[in-house]
Amino acid sequence: MNESIVFLIILLGVGTYLTRALPFIFKLDKWLSEDSQTFIAQFFQLMGPALIAALFAFSLDPSLFSHGISNEVIGTAIGFSAVIATFVLWKNVGLCVFSGILAYAIFSFFTI
Amino acid sequence: MTNFFAGLRTSLPLIIGYFPVAVAFGISATSIGLSQLDATLISLIIFAGASQFAFVGLLAEGTSGLTAMLIVVGLNLRHLLYSTSISPALKGMSLKQKFSVAFGLTDEVFASAFGLLKNIPKGNRWSWLVGLELGAYCSWVIGTWIGASSGDLLLAKFGFLEPALAFALPALFLSLLLPMLVSAKASHSFIRNRTIITIISAMIIAFGANALGQATLGIFGAALISPLLGIALGKKHE
Numbered sequence: 548m549n550e551s552i553v554f555l556i557i558l559l560g561v562g563t564y565l566t567r568a569l570p571f572i573f574k575l576d577k578w579l580s581e582d583s584q585t586f587i588a589q590f591f592q593l594m595g596p597a598l599i600a601a602l603f604a605f606s607l608d609p610s611l612f613s614h615g616i617s618n619e620v621i622g623t624a625i626g627f628s629a630v631i632a633t634f635v636l637w638k639n640v641g642l643c644v645f646s647g648i649l650a651y652a653i654f655s656f657f658t659i
Numbered sequence: 660m661t662n663f664f665a666g667l668r669t670s671l672p673l674i675i676g677y678f679p680v681a682v683a684f685g686i687s688a689t690s691i692g693l694s695q696l697d698a699t700l701i702s703l704i705i706f707a708g709a710s711q712f713a714f715v716g717l718l719a720e721g722t723s724g725l726t727a728m729l730i731v732v733g734l735n736l737r738h739l740l741y742s743t744s745i746s747p748a749l750k751g752m753s754l755k756q757k758f759s760v761a762f763g764l765t766d767e768v769f770a771s772a773f774g775l776l777k778n779i780p781k782g783n784r785w786s787w788l789v790g791l792e793l794g795a796y797c798s799w800v801i802g803t804w805i806g807a808s809s810g811d812l813l814l815a816k817f818g819f820l821e822p823a824l825a826f827a828l829p830a831l832f833l834s835l836l837l838p839m840l841v842s843a844k845a846s847h848s849f850i851r852n853r854t855i856i857t858i859i860s861a862m863i864i865a866f867g868a869n870a871l872g873q874a875t876l877g878i879f880g881a882a883l884i885s886p887l888l889g890i891a892l893g894k895k896h897e
Contacts, residue, residue: 549693552693552697552724556697556700557704559714559732560704562728562731562735563706563735566735566737568742568758568761570739570746571742571754571758571761589886590886590890591736592740593853593857593885594736596836596857596858597881597882597885598730598734598736598861599709599858600858600865601862601882602832602878603832603865604877604881605716605866605869605878606712606828606829607869609869609870619822622826623826627830630830630837631833631837634834638838640676640766640767640834641675641676641767642672642675643676643834644830645676645678647826647827647833648679648824648830649823652820652823655819655821655822656819659818
C-alpha cells in the first residue's frame with residue numbers, strides 16, 4: 548500500500564466530512580442561503596455548478612470527435628440519452644448513472 | 660428499529676443505482692495502479708462518488724496529489740449547501756447524532772432525505788436517516804471492493820464493458836448537472852440565468868484547456884472565472 552496515497556485519502560475523507568458537518572455547528576445560512584445577495588454568497592453558490600461543469604468537460608475525451616461519427620460518439624450519445632430519460636422519469640442520480648452505463652454496455656455488446 | 664428499516668427500505672433505489680457505479684469506480688481506481696485496498700479505502704473513508712471519480716481521474720492524468728486534493732475539496736464545497744439546507748429538518752437531534760449522519764450526506768442521500776424527512780416524526784428521523792445512509796454506504800463500499808478485486812477478470816471475460824464503465828464519469832457529472840439546468844430553466848430568462856452562464860463558460864474553459872493538455876489549469880480557471888462571468892453577465896431573479 549502506498550503510504551502517501553493513504554495519507555491523501557484520509558485528508559480527503561476529513562475534508563469531505565467537514566464540508567458535511569460544519570453547517571451543523573456554524574450557522575452558514577446568512578452566507579449560503581439562496582436569498583443572500585452578498586458577493587461571497589453569489590460566488591460560492593455558482594462555484595459548485597462551475598466545478599461540476601468543468602469536471603464534466605474534463606471527463607469527455609477531447610479526441611472523441613476527431614474520427615467523425617465513430618462508435619464511441621454513438622455510444623456516448625446513447626448513454627447521455629439514457630441518463631436524461633432516467634432523470635426525467637425518476638430524478639435519481641444513481642439510477643441515471645446506472646442506466647447510462649447499461650445503455651452504453653448494450654450498445655458496446657452489439658458493436659464490439 | 661422500525662424507522663431504521665424504513666430508512667433502509669427507502670435506500671433501495673440508491674443501492675441499485677450506487678452498486679454498478681461503485682463497481683465502475685473500483686475498476687477505474689485499480690486500472691490507474693491503485694491497489695484493491697486503496698480503492699476500497701477511498702470509498703470507505705471518503706464516500707463521495709463524484710469526488711472519488713474526480714480524484715482518481717486527476718491522478719490518472721498525472722496531476723499531483725495536492726492539486727487533485729484541492730480540486731476535490733473545491734468540488735465538495737457544495738456539501739456545505741446540503742447540510743445547511745437539511746439542518747432545519749434535523750432540529751431536535753443532539754450534536755452527536757447530527758455528526759453521525761453528516762458522514763453519509765452524499766448528493767443522492769441528500770436528495771432523497773430532503774423531500775421525505777418532513778413526513779417523518781421528529782423523534783424517528785435520526786434512525787430513519789441512519790438506515791437510509793447505511794444502505795447506500797454498504798452498496799457503495801461493497802460495489803467498490805467487487806470492482807477492485809474482480810475488475811480484471813470481469814473485463815477479460817466481458818470486454819464490451821470496458822468502454823461502458825469508462826462512461827461512468829461523464830454520466831455521473833451530467834446527472835449532477837441536470838437538476839441545476841432544470842431549476843435554471845424554470846426562470847423566465849434561461850439564457851441570462853447566472854447558473855446557465857456559469858455552467859456553459861466553465862465547460863468551454865475546461866474543455867478548451869483539456870484539449871490543450873492543461874486539464875488541471877482549466878478546472879481551476881473554470882472554478883474561479885465562470886462564477887464571476889455568471890455574476891457579471893447574468894440575472895439572479897428574473
